[in-house]
Amino acid sequence: MNASTVTPIGAPVRRKEDKRFITGKGRYTDDLSRPGQAHAYFLRSPYAHARIRTIDTAAAAEMPGVVGVLTGRDLAQDGLGGLICGWMINSKDGSPMRAGAHPALAVDTVRYVGDHVAVVIAETLNLAKDAAAALAVEYEVLPAVPDLAVAQAQGAAQIHEAAPNNTVFEWELGDRAAVEAAFAQAAHVTEIDIVNNRLAPNPMEPRAAIGEYDAGDEAYTLWTTSQNPHVARLVLSAFVGLAPENKLRVIAPDVGGGFGSKIFIYAEETVCAWAAKKVGRPVKWTCERGEAFLCDAHGRDHVTKGRLALDAQGKILGFQVKTIANMGAYLSTFASCVPTYLYATLLSGQYAIPAIYCEVDAVYTNTAPVDAYRGAGRPEATFLVERIVDKAARELGIDPAEMRRRNFITAFPHQTPVIMCYDAGDYAASLDKALEMADYAGFPARRAEAERRGKLRGIGLSNYIEACGIAPSAAVGSLGAGVGLWESAEVRVNPTGNVEVLTGSHSHGQGHETTFAQLVSARLGIPIDQVTVIHGDTDKVQFGMGTYGSRSGAVGMSAIVKALDKVEAKAKKIAAHILEASEGDIEFKDGRFSVAGTDRGLAFAEVALNAYVAHKFPTSEIEPGLKEGAFYDPTNFTFPAGCHVCELEVDPETGTTEIVNWIAVDDFGTVINPMIVEGQVHGGIAQGVGQALMERVAYDGEGQLVTGSYMDYQMPRAEDFPAFKVGMTETRCPSNPLGMKGCGEAGAIAAPPAVINALADALGTQDISMPATPAKVWAIAQARVTRQAAE
Known part of the structure; x- marks a missing residue:
């Protein structure tokens, strides 16, 4: 789409900022x-x-x-x-x-x-x-204590005098009694032990x-x-x-x-x-x-035991979780909220679970601090939920897709037992679309064909949900946040009609200079190249809360909408005086102010000029100029959700895993720019697959980092992926004016359980941990061959 034209919401506009990035004209701190x-x-x-x-x-x-x-x-x-x-x-x-x-x-x-x-x-x-x-x-x-497993043990070296037994806090969420009652009446109990491996962010x-x-x-x-x-x-x-x-x-x-780091x-x-x-x-x-x-602050590093109570038909009755979270040697800026309010509050997943109880011990070790990494708590929760639901389905002999469908939340709003109130969603729609795009029904034939070639083929589902746009400020304040989580914006209309948008959000690769300008272009009816987005300078922008937790759209752009509302309201007053009409008769559409029922009107730029010339309206009633600001504090989190499907093949002779098909169907609410959204999904999947198959920060027994370079810390490359197939469903978010939910973390949240569930399906065992390296997969595959030969 041409930047000299008005760009509607939903148009796949190429990123404005990319020209300077790909031609070496970026302005990075080291430059x-x-x-x-x-x-x-x-x-x-x-x-x-x-x-x-x-x-x-x-x-x-x-x-x-x-x-x-x-x-x-x-x-x-x-x-x-x-x-x-x-x-x-x-x-x-x-x-x-x-x-x-x-x-x-x-x-x-x-x-x-x-x-x-x-x-x-x-x-x-x-x-x-x-x-x-x-x-x-x-x-x-x-003495050093780099190992989370022994950090709380009697006699372990003390890292901080203020934290006996190296324990920062012992926290809980949920109803223990209700969960115990659920297990007492359960027909089946599924248990799982999980290590969510430590990751380096590597921007x-x-x-x-x-x-x-x-x-x-x-x-x-x-x-x-x-x-x-x-x-x-x-x-x-x-x-x-x-x-x-x-x-x-x-x-x-x-x-x-940045990815949080x-x-x-x-x-x-x-x-x-x-x-x-x-x-x-x-x-x-x-x-x-x-x-x-x-x-740099590392991410993840949880050790968790989960227990799921189910009835005979596979309906979930209760969920019990105990997690030990590694904080590293110091508490980083937001470290304490990641394994608590960003983790345990998402343990209901997409499912109507009546009772949940979670305990979290946060523990110091002699390692680098651990804090938010893309998804921040939500990937850890989703991995646990989707792994244990998949394991339960296998144990009960229920198809994993059917298991999920039986437990979906279907009525909204839905109050979970762990604080969150989901406001809107259609989880079955995402599942149905993903299964159709993946040809789920045809998988048995593809598996049989792979077996003829000596390969093990598996398919894995991941039905994720996340909480984005973390707010409202009163809510997070009651949970311990030291700041409010609103956002600010200022819209400055210049006399010639071009616009500067000052935002407290910050872009580090998300394309704000395009999507924010696209919103303004669509709203004011002006070409996108007449809109400049300014951010990242505390002397220019009064205050803002930055970018993380997929908040820039739902919170940052909502603040811009509020400022645009004020700009339009003032511009209508100015237009009414110039056109000698009643303010109530002024209509604004496609960049033009007009008197209802007539052909009299003014272009947006003409009104902007008159706002500064100020000859034709009484300044006692209207101040000259056209500049408005706003702060936006949401009424709720947003809840993006979706279904990802991973299909892969394992070579039992080498242990290599090849992803042969990836389907991502996401519900992000209103999408401003689908091209940018799809790119965000691709990047998130890549990071999630990296965690599932190859990435792990490791220390030796003396606390020396043994994965301190790309020679030892493997990251995925383009050759590790098929062409992703991306689809979308849409339920508008009711808690912000644009109906947006957020997209930046979805792939990183959904991907790890999709990969490991697919590997478990291919290898015929649930006992597989991340990262599922070739050596690990080979050992499991060989044990499977030996077991089958013995049978």
């Missing part, structure tokens, strides 16, 4: 240089757990080109606080979570390999590295930061790779104590992917901003990929 900047290099702990006895900086400070050497004691002397966790969780006994201190530079103790010990600032990065090698640090090595652009201090204005500027620059400014101001908010500007320019406030950007004043120079740091593996 920026400030006059006189120096370069930072962080000395990191080589030990998973140790006391810092001494740090001798003298030799390093005398090295060529060194501008400064700073340690945790320097930070403490300046009165700066540590990094925070912004979501309070209370244990089942009502006590608050036990969060240990998290200094940006370690003071007395390091708690994981890669923990920040000191920073060297020099004229060049290589000079900073050379000087760091001259730092003399005396460590007293302490294309590593993190980076530039801190600058203006002594004249006594103000800081921080350029950083952030998904929410306003929250970064808030934390650095109110909690770290770097500067008042009006003296701190945070800019997140182009950001090359760039939501958080890390040590490096904190130190760069602080150090800029200390050394009197701008300070730049760019993460190397090895550092990213060590120190």
Whole structure:
């Protein structure tokens, strides 16, 4: 579609921002240089757990080109606080979570390999590295606890004094008595043990930061790779104590992917901003990929036991869950809410489960912090639900699709036993469409044909649901959130009729510059190339909550709709005066204001010009100009849902798994740009398949990271996938004006159980864990061959 034309909602418009990205014209943090900047290099702990006895900086400070050497004691002397966790969780006994201190530079103790010990600032990065090698640090090595299985054991080394038994909280949700009653009357009980493997986020652009201090204005500027620059400014101001908010500007320019890992406030950007004043120079740091593996917040890492109570017909009566969640060495910014309110509240899945009870222990280990990664709690919940439902179907001899159909929620709104009230959906419609697109009925014939070729063929379903657009603020506040989760927008109409949209959402690959402009184009009847979207700068946008949890459409665009409502209302007043008509008679359609029942009218640009000329309307009644802002706080979460089908083949001789067909049918509510939505689905599936088949962060017994590069941490490639077949169903979300639900995390949530269910079907066993590597699959396949030969 041509950018010079009006673009309706639902049109597959090519992304406006892609031209600068694919021609090397992007403006990423590492592309920026400030006059006189120096370069930072962080000395990191080589030990998973140790006391810092001494740090001798003298030799390093005398090295060529060194501008400064700073340690945790320097930070403490300046009165700066540590990094925070912004979501309070209370244990089942009502006590608050036990969060240990998290200094940006370690003071007395390091708690994981890669923990920040000191920073060297020099004229060049290589000079900073050379000087760091001259730092003399005396460590007293302490016992390390990298293994979640033993972290709470009697006698395990204590990681934080504030958290006995390395336990941050012991939390619960649901009705234990109701679940016990359900199991007492169950005709069948299915049990499952699951490890949700730890993942590294691996965005294309590593993190980076530039801190600058203006002594004249006594103000800081921080350029950083952030998904929410306003929250970064808030934390650095109110909690770290770097500067008042009006003296701190945070800019997140182009950001090359995040997947959750760039939501958080890390040590490096904190130190760069602080150090800029200390050394009197701008300070730049760019993460190397090895550092990213060590120190970017990891995702997942749950160990779970689930029990499902069913009647004789396969109807679910109750669900009991116990999860131990790895928090790593420190509580990251949103870590505490991921295994609690973003996880347990989705344990009903798409099913009408009368009783659910979940317990979660959050545990410290001597590993990198764990926080939100694409989906954040929802993938962990979906994997558990879809695996145990599939296992129950196999045990009861019920077709997995039929098992799901028997338990679907069919009436809305539906109040689950775990807080969430689903507002709209049609789960059977997604299942039916997916089965049709996958030729589910023809699978037995395809399996038989594969057997003739010596291959094992399997098919797996995943009926996922997620909660997006996390809100309303009052609700999340009652659950422990330290901030509100509304969004802001400002629409500025210029005198010539082009429009600037300022949004508190942030784009790091989602295509906001296109979809947000597309909304404005459709609403105001102006070409999309006359709309500019501005985000990521706290000096331009008053405040915003950033992008994560698929909130940009349902929350961010809804704020834009509210601002557009105000623009249209004021423009109608102006048009009425110019056309000498009653305001009630003014109609606005296709970019034109007209008097109802006449041919008299004005184009949008003409009204915009008159708004600023202000000759023809009484300014005592209407202020000149055409600029409106709005804040939007949703009334509920949104609940995207769908059905993914994975069909695969296993070569029993090599253990290799080939995905031969993938069907994704999703209900995202209103879709603004189907091309961008489909791309989001593709990317999410790729990440989910990566978790299912190959990705896993691993530490050895001493807490050393053994998957610290792409030589050891495998990620999927294009050759690992078939052409995805994407379909959609639609039930509009009733809780926002656009009817949107969110699409960014769906594939990553749906894919892992679809793959593992398909593998279980192919291999004839439910005892298969992620990642299902060729070695693991080969061993299972060979055991199957041996078992069949014995029979």
